[in-house]
Amino acid sequence: MQDATRTNRCVARVCDLTSPRLLFKLWPVVLRMARLVHAFRTNPLSPEAASRFETQLADLGRELGRRVVEWTFNNLEPARLPAVFWEGCHYSPKRPSPTRNLNCLFGKIRLWRRLYEDSEGLGLPSLFPLELYLGIVKGVATAALADRVAQLAVELSQRPLLAVLEAEHRVCWGPETLRKVTAAMAEGMSPLVHAARVERVLQWLAEAAAKSGPRRIMLAVGRDGVMLPLRGPAKYREGAAATLSVFSRWGKRLGTVYLGQMPQAGQEALSEELTRLIRDVLAAWQGPTLRLVYITDAGFHPSEYFAKVLSCIPNPSQPGHYYPWEWVVDYYHACQYITKLSEAIFGPGRAAYAWAAKMRRWLKDKPGGVFRVLRSAGALRALRGLHGAESDYDAACGYLRRHAASMDYYTCRRLRKPIGSGVTEAACKILFTQRFKRAGMQWDIESGGAVLALRVIALSGLWSSVRRRLLAAQEKALPQTHAQYCETMAKIAA
Numbered sequence: 001m002q003d004a005t006r007t008n009r010c011v012a013r014v015c016d017l018t019s020p021r022l023l024f025k026l027w028p029v030v031l032r033m034a035r036l037v038h039a040f041r042t043n044p045l046s047p048e049a050a051s052r053f054e055t056q057l058a059d060l061g062r063e064l065g066r067r068v069v070e071w072t073f074n075n076l077e078p079a080r081l082p083a084v085f086w087e088g089c090h091y092s093p094k095r096p097s098p099t100r101n102l103n104c105l106f107g108k109i110r111l112w113r114r115l116y117e118d119s120e121g122l123g124l125p126s127l128f129p130l131e132l133y134l135g136i137v138k139g140v141a142t143a144a145l146a147d148r149v150a151q152l153a154v155e156l157s158q159r160p161l162l163a164v165l166e167a168e169h170r171v172c173w174g175p176e177t178l179r180k181v182t183a184a185m186a187e188g189m190s191p192l193v194h195a196a197r198v199e200r201v202l203q204w205l206a207e208a209a210a211k212s213g214p215r216r217i218m219l220a221v222g223r224d225g226v227m228l229p230l231r232g233p234a235k236y237r238e239g240a241a242a243t244l245s246v247f248s249r250w251g252k253r254l255g256t257v258y259l260g261q262m263p264q265a266g267q268e269a270l271s272e273e274l275t276r277l278i279r280d281v282l283a284a285w286q287g288p289t290l291r292l293v294y295i296t297d298a299g300f301h302p303s304e305y306f307a308k309v310l311s312c313i314p315n316p317s318q319p320g321h322y323y324p325w326e327w328v329v330d331y332y333h334a335c336q337y338i339t340k341l342s343e344a345i346f347g348p349g350r351a352a353y354a355w356a357a358k359m360r361r362w363l364k365d366k367p368g369g370v371f372r373v374l375r376s377a378g379a380l381r382a383l384r385g386l387h388g389a390e391s392d393y394d395a396a397c398g399y400l401r402r403h404a405a406s407m408d409y410y411t412c413r414r415l416r417k418p419i420g421s422g423v424t425e426a427a428c429k430i431l432f433t434q435r436f437k438r439a440g441m442q443w444d445i446e447s448g449g450a451v452l453a454l455r456v457i458a459l460s461g462l463w464s465s466v467r468r469r470l471l472a473a474q475e476k477a478l479p480q481t482h483a484q485y486c487e488t489m490a491k492i493a494a
Contacts, residue, residue, distance in 0.1 A: 025071050029064045036060065062170065066106035069142075074112050077130055084116060084129055086479035091116035091127050101177070104142040107170035111136075129479045135471070138184050140177055145169065147467060149178070150185035153451055154458045157438065179447055186450035189457060192469040194273075196462045197244075197257045198280045204246035204254045209287040213249020215416045216291040220245045221278065221310070221325075222424030223270070223302050226432045228263060231442045237263035239436075239452075240270045240301070241427040244277060251416030256423055257460040260431045262449045267301050275309055282323065283316065292325045295421050297333040298403050329406040330421040334399075335360050338373060341396035345380050347387035355380075363409060364419070370400055370407045431455055 040053040083092045099111045113130040135143030148169070152161050158175055165171040165178075201219075208217040223242040230237055242259040259277070261270035282290075294310055296302040306327050315321045335356075342356035359376065363369040374397060386393055400407070409419045435455060436443060457466050 021075075022068070022071050025067050026064060029060055029067065033057065033060050033064075062106045066104065066109060066170075069104045069106060070109035070111070073109065073130075073134060076133075077114050083119065084127075084479040086127060086129070086132075089122070089124060090119045091129075091479070092119045094126075097128075099136075099139060101140050102136065102142070103140060103145055103169070103171045103173075105144050105148065105169055108172075127479070132474075132478055135474055138177075138180050140173075141181050143471070145171070146181055146185055149181050150189075150454050151458065151463070153178075153182045154454050155435070157435075157441070179450075182454070183446070183450045186453040188470050188474075189466050190453045192466050192473065193453075193457055193462065194277065194280070196457075196465040196469065197277055197460065198284060199465070200255070200257060200460070200462060201244060201246060201277075201281050202284055205281075205285055205287060205290070208246060208248045208254055211248060215249050215251065217249060217288060218247035218251075218291045218293055218417065219281070220247060220293045220295055220418065220423070221274070222295045222421050222427075223274065223305065224296060224421065224424045224428050225267075225299070225301065226428040228432060228436050228448070229442050230263065231444050239263050239432055240267045241424065241431050242270055242274045243424050243427050244274070244281070245423055247416075247418070249416075251418070253418075253423070255461070256427075257462070258427050258431055258456050260427075260452045260456050262443075262445050262452060271305055271309060274305075275313070278310075279313060282313075291415075291417070292323055293417055294325050294327045295330065295418055296327075296424060297330045297421060298399070298406075326417075327406045328409075328412055328417060328419060329403045331364060331407075331409055331419040333421075334363060334370075334403075334407055337396040337399045338363065340392050341373075341377055341400075344386055344388035344390070344393035344396065345377060345384065363407070364413070365410065367410045368408075369410060370404045374400055374404075430459055 036053065036056055040049065043049060077096075083090060085091070094115045094117055096112045097115045099113070102109055102111050111130075113128045116127040116129060118124040118127075131139065135146075137143065137146035141149065149161070149165070152164060156164065158178060162173060162175070162178060165173060205217060205219070221242070221244055223240065225238040225240050227236045228239045229235065240261045240263075243256050244259075245256040246254045248254055257277075259270060259273055261267060261273075264270075294306055296306075306325070310325050311322060313323050313325075315323050338359045339352075339356045342352040342359070346352035346355060355376075359373045362372045362376075366372055377393075377397065381393070412419045431452065435451065436448065457463055
């Protein structure tokens with residue numbers, strides 16, 4: 001089994017590539033290619049003929065690849081197979097069995113693989129070791145095709161994705177099969193994302209530390225929510241997104257990793273995932289001291305996370321102390337309350353617009369800008385009274401007073417700290433809005449979670465890293481022959 005299932009050895013053998021059986025399989029397609037070339041060369045040339053020739057040649061190339069894959073996979077297992085150990089159990093080979101709906105990048109193939117049953121009669125499910133060695137996903141897709149499907153699911157909805165599979169790969173699936181493969185890929189890749197995120201953020205921090213600049217390197221965290229259309233009585237519920245960004249000493253953003261969570265009460269899963277990421281990055285970082293910034297609006301979940309979690313993360317290098325996080329309330333959310341305040345004082349119109357524009361400049365450009373705005377509003381109320389709702393005035397003033405400590409935008413700009421949560425707002429848009437809120441869409445938590453997990457990986461630029469980790473993890477979990485099992489036990493004993 002050991003020699004039979006190592007595809008790199010089998011494919012590399014020249015005798016396999018020149019096997020009469022393989023050539024017999026390929027010869028009809030090669031002959032059709034030759035006839036196609038001859039017909040194109042002998043007939044009058046035209047753009048239509050050239051296009052038709054290239055299209056037909058691509059179809060024949062796909063058929064050639066399909067036959068090579070099918071023949072290669074079916075000639076890996078020898079006639080006599082050894083017993084294997086898998087998950088602590090002993091399995092013996094039985095009869096060969098064909099797959100029913102296996103597809104590769106070139107179309108549908110028929111794979112004959114040996115069935116294994118547990119030798120101790122424990123009633124365990126049967127095993128197909130060859131499928132494990134080839135990385136077959138849910139018995140319907142090869143490893144390469146499953147990866148292709150997962151990448152397409154990041155951007156395409158169900159119907160266009162199935163159309164692409166049929167047009168480009170000659171794969172004819174139904175919605176259930178597609179969802180099954182997508183969910184399997186998300187389930188396999190999701191546990192490996194955390195390590196890839198930590199590695200990528202540390203790379204950006206090292207890149208920032210290698211260059212000089214006037215300010216400290218900044219690690220910025222943000223989180224926000226977006227309403228998603230769901231099936232069932234609750235038509236809309238709030239999904240959550242979070243970001244972790246690295247800024248250079250000049251205030252330039254070097255990169256961002258994204259986190260997302262389908263609607264959940266309390267958003268606990270996102271909070272735990274984000275906190276774990278922050279802790280591991282800070283614990284692994286050995287460079288210069290970072291400036292830690294939390295940039296978000298003052299909504300319930302962001303405020304609660306800062307008060308109960310983020311500001312309470314202990315600093316292991318200073319026992320008894322916490323990491324010094326600085327909370328910056330999004331400037332543009334604060335401006336909305338200035339507009340609300342101006343309309344309460346002046347009423348809708350030109351005067352309200354002019355005063356609000358002036359106060360927005362004060363808030364951003366002047367030291368203690370928020371207190372200047374509040375003093376100006378108080379003086380105008382005393383002189384003019386209110387032309388709008390008093391409740392709007394009180395709500396706006398209350399918001400600005402409560403969060404005044406987090407609205408020192410003059411100092412933020414001097415220290416090259418971002419004053420807006422645009423990165424997190426963009427995360428909500430690219431993670432959720434662009435994919436989950438198209439016309440007529442409704443989601444359930446499970447299927448939406450699978451697509452979201454794949455989007456988080458792709459949009460964070462972690463796909464190749466996570467994919468390599470997944471293939472390496474699958475290789476470590478492959479069944480062992482008796483000789484391999486004994487060798488492993490000897491190493492452990494030594």
